[in-house]
Amino acid sequence: xxxxxxxxxxxxxxxxxxxxxxxxxxxxxxxxxxxxxxxxxxxxxxxxxxxxxxxxxxxxxxxxxxxxxxxxxxxxxxxxxxxxxxxxxxxxxxxxxxxxxxxxxxxxxxxxxxxxxxxxxxxxxxxxxxxxxxxxxxxxxxxxxxxxxxxxxxxxxxxxxxxxxxxxxxxxxxxxxxxxxxxxxxxxxxxxxxxxxxxxxxxxxxxxxxxxxxxxxxxxxxxxxxxxxxxxxxxxxxxxxxxxxxxxxxxxxxxxxxxxxxxxxxxxxxxxxxxxxxxxxxxxxxxxxxxxxxxxxxxxxxxxxxxxxxxxxxxxxxxxxxxxxxxxxxxxxxxxxxxxxxxxxxxxxxxxxxxxxxxxxxxxxxxxxxxxxxxxxxxxxxxxxxxxxxxxxxxxxxxxxxxxxxxxxxxxxxxxxxxxxxxxxxxxxxxxxxxxxxxxxxx
Amino acid sequence: xxxxxxxxxxxxxxxxxxxxxxxxxxxxxxxxxxxxxxxxxxxxxxxxxxxxxxxxxxxxxxxxxxxxxxxxxxxxxxxxxxxxxxxxxxxxxxxxxxxxxxxxxxxxxxxxxxxxxxxxxxxxxxxxxxxxxxxxxxxxxxxxxxxxxxxxxxxxxxxxxxxxxxxxxxxxxxxxxxxxxxxxxxxxxxxxxxxxxxxxxxxxxxxxxxxxxxxxxxxxxxxxxxxxxxxxxxxxxxxxxxxxxxxxxxxxxxxxxxxxxxxxxxxxxxxxxxxxxxxxxxxxxxxxxxxxxxxxxxxxxxxxxxxxxxxxxxxxxxxxxxxxxxxxxxxxxxxxxxxxxxxxxxxxxxxxxxxxxxxxxxxxxxxxxxxxxxxxxxxxxxxxxxxxxxxxxxxxxxxxxxxxxxxxxxxxxxxxxxxxxxxxxxxxxxxxxxxxxxxxxxxxxxxxxxxxxxxxxxxxxxxxxxxxxxxxxxxxxxxxxxxxxxxxxxxxxxxxxxxxxxxxxxxxxxxxxxxxxxxxxx
Numbered sequence: 001x002x003x004x005x006x007x008x009x010x011x012x013x014x015x016x017x018x019x020x021x022x023x024x025x026x027x028x029x030x031x032x033x034x035x036x037x038x039x040x041x042x043x044x045x046x047x048x049x050x051x052x053x054x055x056x057x058x059x060x061x062x063x064x065x066x067x068x069x070x071x072x073x074x075x076x077x078x079x080x081x082x083x084x085x086x087x088x089x090x091x092x093x094x095x096x097x098x099x100x101x102x103x104x105x106x107x108x109x110x111x112x113x114x115x116x117x118x119x120x121x122x123x124x125x126x127x128x129x130x131x132x133x134x135x136x137x138x139x140x141x142x143x144x145x146x147x148x149x150x151x152x153x154x155x156x157x158x159x160x161x162x163x164x165x166x167x168x169x170x171x172x173x174x175x176x177x178x179x180x181x182x183x184x185x186x187x188x189x190x191x192x193x194x195x196x197x198x199x200x201x202x203x204x205x206x207x208x209x210x211x212x213x214x215x216x217x218x219x220x221x222x223x224x225x226x227x228x229x230x231x232x233x234x235x236x237x238x239x240x241x242x243x244x245x246x247x248x249x250x251x252x253x254x255x256x257x258x259x260x261x262x263x264x265x266x267x268x269x270x271x272x273x274x275x276x277x278x279x280x281x282x283x284x285x286x287x288x289x290x291x292x293x294x295x296x297x298x299x300x301x302x303x304x305x306x307x308x309x310x311x312x313x314x315x316x317x318x319x320x321x322x323x324x325x326x327x328x329x330x331x332x333x334x335x336x337x338x339x340x341x342x343x344x345x346x347x348x349x350x351x352x353x354x355x356x357x358x359x360x361x362x363x364x365x366x367x368x369x370x371x372x373x374x375x376x377x378x379x380x381x382x383x384x385x386x387x388x389x390x391x392x393x394x395x396x397x398x399x400x401x402x403x404x405x406x407x408x409x410x411x412x413x414x415x416x417x418x419x420x421x422x423x424x425x426x427x428x429x430x431x432x433x434x435x436x437x438x439x440x441x442x443x
Numbered sequence: 444x445x446x447x448x449x450x451x452x453x454x455x456x457x458x459x460x461x462x463x464x465x466x467x468x469x470x471x472x473x474x475x476x477x478x479x480x481x482x483x484x485x486x487x488x489x490x491x492x493x494x495x496x497x498x499x500x501x502x503x504x505x506x507x508x509x510x511x512x513x514x515x516x517x518x519x520x521x522x523x524x525x526x527x528x529x530x531x532x533x534x535x536x537x538x539x540x541x542x543x544x545x546x547x548x549x550x551x552x553x554x555x556x557x558x559x560x561x562x563x564x565x566x567x568x569x570x571x572x573x574x575x576x577x578x579x580x581x582x583x584x585x586x587x588x589x590x591x592x593x594x595x596x597x598x599x600x601x602x603x604x605x606x607x608x609x610x611x612x613x614x615x616x617x618x619x620x621x622x623x624x625x626x627x628x629x630x631x632x633x634x635x636x637x638x639x640x641x642x643x644x645x646x647x648x649x650x651x652x653x654x655x656x657x658x659x660x661x662x663x664x665x666x667x668x669x670x671x672x673x674x675x676x677x678x679x680x681x682x683x684x685x686x687x688x689x690x691x692x693x694x695x696x697x698x699x700x701x702x703x704x705x706x707x708x709x710x711x712x713x714x715x716x717x718x719x720x721x722x723x724x725x726x727x728x729x730x731x732x733x734x735x736x737x738x739x740x741x742x743x744x745x746x747x748x749x750x751x752x753x754x755x756x757x758x759x760x761x762x763x764x765x766x767x768x769x770x771x772x773x774x775x776x777x778x779x780x781x782x783x784x785x786x787x788x789x790x791x792x793x794x795x796x797x798x799x800x801x802x803x804x805x806x807x808x809x810x811x812x813x814x815x816x817x818x819x820x821x822x823x824x825x826x827x828x829x830x831x832x833x834x835x836x837x838x839x840x841x842x843x844x845x846x847x848x849x850x851x852x853x854x855x856x857x858x859x860x861x862x863x864x865x866x867x868x869x870x871x872x873x874x875x876x877x878x879x880x881x882x883x884x885x886x887x888x889x890x891x892x893x894x895x896x897x898x899x900x901x902x903x904x905x906x907x908x909x910x911x912x913x914x915x916x917x918x919x920x921x922x923x924x925x926x927x928x929x930x931x932x933x934x935x936x937x938x939x940x941x942x943x944x945x946x947x948x949x950x951x952x953x954x955x956x957x958x959x960x961x962x963x964x965x
Contacts, residue, residue: 168848178871197881202889208950220958221926222965
């Protein structure tokens with residue numbers, strides 16, 4: 001809410017609108033956090049696919065190339081390619097994504113100034129600064145709280161999935177607690193079968209599954225001695241749900257052999273490519289939040305070799321995901337969020353022991369957003385001529401995350417309900433944030 | 444008043460020996476307690492009587508050995524240890540077992556883990572102790588527990604040390620806190636040593652205590668992640684006022700260490716917080732529930748369920764010279780601890796007043812160690828932090844891990860505390876759908892069973908003698924022989940059509956791993 005209303009001057013019409021639109025009606029007006037905000041826009045997005053670039057990808061070698069900065073900055077990757085949107089160019093190793101720039105927006109002015117993985121990961125994935133004694137939940141956990149089992153989600157597949165390994169930098173559920181932790185699939189979708197931990201067991205027939213379950217019940221001597229214990233009853237409930245997933249149809253969702261060979265090829269046979277395909281299947285099935293934990297971007301050494309190896313597989317995976325979601329009519333309701341905890345030092349470290357590597361760089365980096373109502377073919381902000389500083393429109397993690405929440409119909413300035421009884425908001429107050437606020441230019 | 448309570452308690456204890464026991468559940472219970480009632484029991488019984496509750500039956504020897512192993516050393520007993528204990532005819536064999544467990548290295552391993560939860564020992568966000576300091580700090584805590592350092596000395600070292608985080612390990616107490624403002628530090632001190640939360644105090648009281656920690660400074664050195672914690676060398680010009688939690692305001696002279704002044708108050712024999720918080724914590728760890736519950740939420744409007752019991756344990760701690768093992772022994776050798784997990788009657792208060800032993804799921808670390816023990820494999824942990832690379836041998840047990848940020852999907856799934864706050868409630872032993880899926884149907888569990896050398900050995904030993912094989916599987920997994928019914932079910936299952944003998948054993952092991960009796964301390 002920029003422009004027409006000041007922070008405290010709110011019109012009668014706006015009040016009425018809120019009273020009519022808000023479920024809790026006028027009672028909400030007592031809350032100062034809400035008073036300063038426009039009514040939440042209607043949710044357009046239903047799901048998020050977060051491509052988490054674990055380790056921090058180089059911004060210069062992905063979506064913010066700087067060929068004019070010279071060899072010290074670009075190394076061998078100094079020939080960026082034009083895209084299908086005039087005036088936008090990206091790294092030469094991303095030719096497929098270059099053909100689809102109209103579908104995504106690039107933010108070239110991300111910043112938080114932190115160069116340590118764990119603190120930067122926390123900031124980029126929660127939008128909160130560390131240090132007030134609370135560990136806030138990551139975006140996936142918040143979405144799980146607002147769109148998951150507490151709000152009518154009924155799927156047997158948990159509402160917050162991480163493909164494949166957990167990130168392990170901080171507790172993703174924060175103070176919301178373990179109920180909102182992601183379900184990490186384990187396994188490798190590039191292998192057949194994709195052995196999702198607990199859901200797909202190799203070599204155990206359905207018949208044997210049923211028989212040994214009966215054995216388990218037959219030998220439940222302690223359970224029979226203590227029939228009324230609530231903790232044991234909870235275990236029984238969990239077991240019933242687990243078997244629904246093991247023996248029922250939902251688990252088949254992870255069977256990628258149900259996809260055509262052409263489709264699987266198009267995504268690329270890499271783990272990342274197949275993870276993108278898996279993410280599409282999950283979103284199609286109604287799962288609201290999927291993180292692809294894409295490792296290997298902490299390129300202190302052998303940076304350019306790694307770029308040449310990894311960027312083509314990333315290019316293939318994401319570009320196919322964009323196309324596939326579009327052709328299924330899902331891109332409008334699915335946010336794709338690409339980014340890591342920071343960028344990498346624009347100046348190449350040619351000296352030993354790095355011998356052509358890039359270090360951590362939180363001062364200026366980039367992110368990519370697509371779908372879910374975000375406008376494609378745009379660039380937000382800019383870095384300076386070497387990519388070492390933000391030149392215009394700094395975007396802080398809280399601005400980006402707040403924008404994603406708005407797309408999902410989650411009020412970033414609303415309360416974040418929690419079992420600890422903490423009186424906290426989903427995001428830090430937007431009107432006194434360090435930057436220029438959420439990405440209204442992409443809506 | 445006190446004499447009356449004591450007389451009542453004695454009567455109750457006497458009655459306990461006379462009352463005919465309710466139906467005894469084999470294989471979990473026995474009719475007569477093999478141990479004498481002690482000071483814990485007299486108080487608990489008197490309190491139970493006041494609330495109209497009866498204690499549960501005594502637990503059987505098989506239940507006791509498994510329970511004591513899991514509670515004292517976080518480790519399952521080996522079948523040989525179980526056999527030896529079950530055949531032991533000495534009347535004091537339970538007390539002997541307790542003494543033996545308290546002397547084992549795993550006691551220090553397991554209780555270091557618990558203390559490291561409370562002390563927030565973690566390399567990464569948001570505590571950021573970093574790997575070197577985590578190792579130094581963990582080693583110091585481990586040594587203190589192994590040598591049974593008196594608890595007041597332990598606390599004094601943590602509160603008053605100065606120096607490098609690598610070389611003077613206890614200074615890490617002041618680094619393992621989110622926030623370094625005096626009020627943040629006071630909050631951690633109160634939570635850890637007074638079992639209380641200062642966010643529920645008045646601001647004035649908070650600030651009064653914070654003043655004791657206002658002169659701590661942190662200095663970097665040239666070494667990577669080294670930090671000196673000490674008092675600001677610049678002395679204040681005038682005495683500084685600070686108010687103790689009991690309301691007494693002191694003037695701290697410029698050359699006095701305010702931390703030492705606070706520690707002197709906290710560790711004095713008649714301090715109303717220190718011993719109470721300590722014995723209540725130990726009680727909660729062993730009995731699943733604090734006498735004041737939560738054990739780190741002691742305040743006037745959260746009274747103890749059994750004030751006499753709490754006062755008794757406090758006195759015992761002070762009289763023993765702050766010997767925590769003395770408290771362990773009092774609890775572990777009590778009839779109260781050695782009750783069955785099956786409550787008598789259906790009162791929902793049975794657990795609250797300690798009228799039975801509460802079943803609760805094994806802690807994440809203990810569970811994975813138990814599974815690895817059966818599978819004969821390790822977990823191959825690694826550290827997410829590249830420098831310095833923490834090398835963790837494949838067969839290192841999980842309860843010995845120093846760093847709370849060691850990456851592990853299993854430990855996260857099973858509710859390992861994040862060590863962000865030091866609150867007891869951070870540990871979550873509830874069952875979830877994801878856990879159930881993992882245990883019932885993951886390849887990881889299946890592989891542990893199929894590739895287990897230990898189980899292969901069992902199969903060799905029981906070859907051609909199915910009942911013997913079933914017995915061995917039960918001794919290995921549930922620390923007891925099977926009942927007649929269980930034996931029949933297991934043997935019948937092995938005859939399932941199309942099932943190979945190898946698969947039948949694997950399925951029996953699978954069923955027992957997934958049984959409540961295996962997963963829940965009982």
